[in-house]
Amino acid sequence: MNIDPVKDLDGKVERLKKELKSLETRVDNVQTDAAHNQLSQTNQLKDNTRKLTKTNDRVTELAESVHRLERLLVALNRKVRASETKKANFDDWPEIGEAEIAKILKGQEAYARKAFTPQEAKDTRKAIAEYDRRALEAIEAAEALTHLPPTAEALWRKNYQQWRAIADQERPEAPDDDTHAKDTVAKSAGNEAIAHTRQLIRARIEDAVARDLLFPAWFENVLGPAAPPGKADDWLYTATDVVLYRLLHDVTSPADALGPAPQEEGHRKTLHDRLTGECADYRKP
Amino acid sequence: MAADPFARLADRQQSLRTALRALQAAGPGSPDFQPLLATANAEVDAVMQARRDVEAARLTTPNRAIAVATTAAALIVAVGWFDAWSLLSLLVAVATAASVLVDPVGRRFFEPLARTTAISAALAATLLTPLASGWATLVTAAGIAWWAWRTQR
Numbered sequence: 001m002n003i004d005p006v007k008d009l010d011g012k013v014e015r016l017k018k019e020l021k022s023l024e025t026r027v028d029n030v031q032t033d034a035a036h037n038q039l040s041q042t043n044q045l046k047d048n049t050r051k052l053t054k055t056n057d058r059v060t061e062l063a064e065s066v067h068r069l070e071r072l073l074v075a076l077n078r079k080v081r082a083s084e085t086k087k088a089n090f091d092d093w094p095e096i097g098e099a100e101i102a103k104i105l106k107g108q109e110a111y112a113r114k115a116f117t118p119q120e121a122k123d124t125r126k127a128i129a130e131y132d133r134r135a136l137e138a139i140e141a142a143e144a145l146t147h148l149p150p151t152a153e154a155l156w157r158k159n160y161q162q163w164r165a166i167a168d169q170e171r172p173e174a175p176d177d178d179t180h181a182k183d184t185v186a187k188s189a190g191n192e193a194i195a196h197t198r199q200l201i202r203a204r205i206e207d208a209v210a211r212d213l214l215f216p217a218w219f220e221n222v223l224g225p226a227a228p229p230g231k232a233d234d235w236l237y238t239a240t241d242v243v244l245y246r247l248l249h250d251v252t253s254p255a256d257a258l259g260p261a262p263q264e265e266g267h268r269k270t271l272h273d274r275l276t277g278e279c280a281d282y283r284k285p
Numbered sequence: 286m287a288a289d290p291f292a293r294l295a296d297r298q299q300s301l302r303t304a305l306r307a308l309q310a311a312g313p314g315s316p317d318f319q320p321l322l323a324t325a326n327a328e329v330d331a332v333m334q335a336r337r338d339v340e341a342a343r344l345t346t347p348n349r350a351i352a353v354a355t356t357a358a359a360l361i362v363a364v365g366w367f368d369a370w371s372l373l374s375l376l377v378a379v380a381t382a383a384s385v386l387v388d389p390v391g392r393r394f395f396e397p398l399a400r401t402t403a404i405s406a407a408l409a410a411t412l413l414t415p416l417a418s419g420w421a422t423l424v425t426a427a428g429i430a431w432w433a434w435r436t437q438r
Contacts, residue, residue, distance in 0.1 A: 128313075131313065132313040132314070135313045135322075136313075139305055139308060139309055139325075142301065142305055142325065142329055143302070143305055145298070145301065145329065145332055145333075146298040146299075146301050146302045146305070146332070147298065150291075150294060150336045150339040150340060150343075151340075151343075153340075153395065153398055156333070156336060156395075157395060160329070160333060160394070163326075163329055166322075167322060167325075167326040167329070170319065171313055171314075171318065171319070174314075
């Protein structure tokens with residue numbers, strides 16, 4: 001114990017200084033530790049990320065090879081089945097006659113045909129009446145040409161011009177009242193024929209599925225080896241349409257189900273596009 | 286086919302009458318109206334051509350005569366009433382007369398009479414030249430315009 005208060009204080013300060021130093025040292029130590037820890041953790045993280053990337057690549061590779069194997073398997077499956085399984089025949093349809101197909105095509109034509117609106121029909125009729133009136137006038141004018149004296153040039157000129165007014169023109173096509181009725185008949189006949197044909201085709205496809213027959217190559221190419229689970233009805237519907245398309249448009253390629261895409265717009269192109277899209281959906285893994 | 290233009294015209298008119306009768310019998314609505322119309326059109330053209338031939342036969346000589354008269358009058362006027370400004374009218378008139386002399390009736394349906402009009406205008410212009418000097422060219426020009434208008438349409 002010091003009697004001198006100053007010295008006492010000095011001693012206290014010294015002590016405190018020492019304590020402070022030791023505290024500083026500890027703080028420094030802790031900081032170094034923390035930094036060390038952080039570094040090692042970062043390293044670990046990096047390591048893990050690298051590993052993960054590697055695994056990812058590997059998985060991708062594996063997936064690819066699985067796809068390859070799947071394709072091989074499908075082909076192998078086909079080959080194996082081809083040797084002993086009966087083949088489904090979706091190419092010959094003796095029960096669907098030419099007449100039936102003609103009906104369907106007529107119906108499609110009828111749907112595609114542009115119908116006259118009443119106003120258009122009225123205008124066309126008016127134009128026809130006008131044409132007929134002028135035609136009669138022109139015939140009268142030409143009749144006059146058969147007995148005019150050759151010197152009456154003004155009359156010749158007038159009548160000749162009246163004739164020219166009609167000679168170069170064509171009579172507008174009459175808006176056939178029957179067309180509408182005929183089209184309606186063709187449409188309903190086509191609808192009936194299509195429903196009947198569809199039924200036949202679907203029955204045969206269902207039968208092939210039930211008996212586990214080997215589908216034709218074009219069929220499997222476009223629709224896959226089987227219906228995707230839970231979509232059997234849609235798949236059958238599309239399959240029926242594909243077969244019907246081949247039948248209607250005379251596609252006979254053994255590998256290409258729908259044949260080349262049609263160039264001109266129309267019912268056929270619409271159907272082709274629809275079937276292409278739907279079939280791509282069914283083939284998706 | 287008759288060689289005489291009048292007989293040929295009558296002939297053509299007769300066959301046009303037949304064609305028109307068929308056309309009338311068919312009526313505008315019938316399916317063979319268009320081919321009949323084409324036939325009748327050909328007949329009408331043949332009749333027009335026959336009438337042109339008649340006119341040509343009638344007008345060849347007068348047109349030539351007027352052209353010769355125009356040339357002669359132009360020479361007389363050029364010598365007797367000499368004037369540089371008048372020469373324009375005279376030259377145009379002589380040129381018209383030359384073309385009419387070469388081809389007095391033309392080839393189109395209404396050309397023979399149109400050529401008569403043009404050459405008459407040229408003659409009138411030549412005779413007017415002593416009074417109107419160069420301005421008489423306008424008369425010839427009007428005649429040529431008339432010819433073009435009647436022919437081209």
